Amino acid sequence: MLTYIKKHELYKELDNFKDGQFFAVIDQKVKNHLPQWISFSAHVFWLKNPEEEKNLEYYARAVQFFVDQGISRTSTIYAIGGSATTDFAGFVSATLLRGISWVAIPTTLLAMIDGSIGGKVAVNLPQGKNLLGAFHSPNKIFICTEFLTTLPQTEWLSGKGEVLKYGFLSKQIHELILEKAPMEEIILACGTFKKEVVERDFYEKGERIFLNLGHTLGHAFELNLKIPHGQAVAMGLKYIFKMMGDNKSLTLWSEMVKNLDLVPETFDLKEFKDFDVEKFLIYLENDKKKVQASIRLVLVHEVGDCYVKEVPLKEFKEKILEDADFQD
Ligand SMILES: NC(=O)c1ccc[n+]([C@@H]2O[C@H](COP(=O)([O-])OP(=O)(O)OC[C@H]3O[C@@H](n4cnc5c(N)ncnc54)[C@H](O)[C@@H]3O)[C@@H](O)[C@H]2O)c1
Incomplete structure (x- = not known):
């Protein structure tokens, strides 16, 4: 309840x-x-x-x-x-x-x-x-x-990063973000959305997996860059869209970042001097969502409509290494 x-x-x-x-x-x-x-x-x-x-x-x-x-x-x-x-x-x-x-x-x-x-x-x-x-x-x-009222800025940033994820999962939350609705309303909508998904699929056999959107790369960023969870999820969203060539979602991402009063550079890998791509790839290999030699990614058709795609780990690693932001 x-x-x-x-x-x-x-x-x-x-x-x-x-x-x-x-x-x-x-x-x-x-x-x-x-x-x-x-x-x-x-x-x-x-x-x-x-x-x-x-x-x-x-x-x-x-x-x-x-x-x-x-x-x-x-x-x-x-x-x-x-x-x-x-x-x-x-x-x-x-x-x-x-x-x-x-x-x-x-x-x-x-x-x-x-x-x-x-x-x-x-x-x-x-x-x-x-x-x-x-x-x-x-x-x-x-x-x-x-x-x-006492939450530090870094924790606001972290929470808003996770709000961004909901902005792709639910049309209602997407609209609330675009119309700059009060945070209380956004909190209510996100909490209710998750509660309903979990009630339908408690053990993550189906749609609950969509809540992991942004988390595959996100967890690896979180561990590698030692940044708060939600900030890493927002980076995970940005880079998974970039890597999969999903420009439509990238545009929506930028719009929502702006409307949540977030600074886009906060999620730019180039801003992190200590990034270690080798370690990042090792984290990805140890991900819980790995299925044998493939990695299970949650992707977006359109807001409110996600899907799961299994991509061979080798192919995925090559995509990462090709991205200029991941170069040392
Ligand atoms: N179970 C799940 O479904 C789930 C989902 C996402 C993340 N997580 C886990 O959540 C953790 C991160 O959560 P979090 O961001 O809430 O972190 P947290 O609980 O570590 O809190 C972040 C910081 O804020 C402080 N804090 C808490 N409330 C405060 C307040 N009202 N005013 C001032 N300071 C306050 C804490 O002491 C801490 O320093 C990770 O361990 C992650 O694995 C779990």
């Missing part, structure tokens, strides 16, 4: 647990947004740097912490933070006592439109991101956009 909520209503919802058992994983950076009693609650597992702590070591610490605090199979874990926090708390909830319920309260733009919705939860392993995970949906998701 996806609920858009004002902060005072959220406070009321949380205050129900004031005198009871409130189990939570919370990003410390959003502490000031929350009722004061939460700061003193004994059952909160705080995260300082969620992406660095979304790993096996902190997973072990968290499950032991909750067991020591007397968590039971009827308890609920509240996850309050960006998608790194909701991924982590969701994975703890999926596995602790063979699975307990959880509630997501996303606090970044990316988490509100994408990361907290859909039940994919995970921790990172030294070998790669999100390699240990599960499908475990939160019972409720509360979207409160007032959290975004």
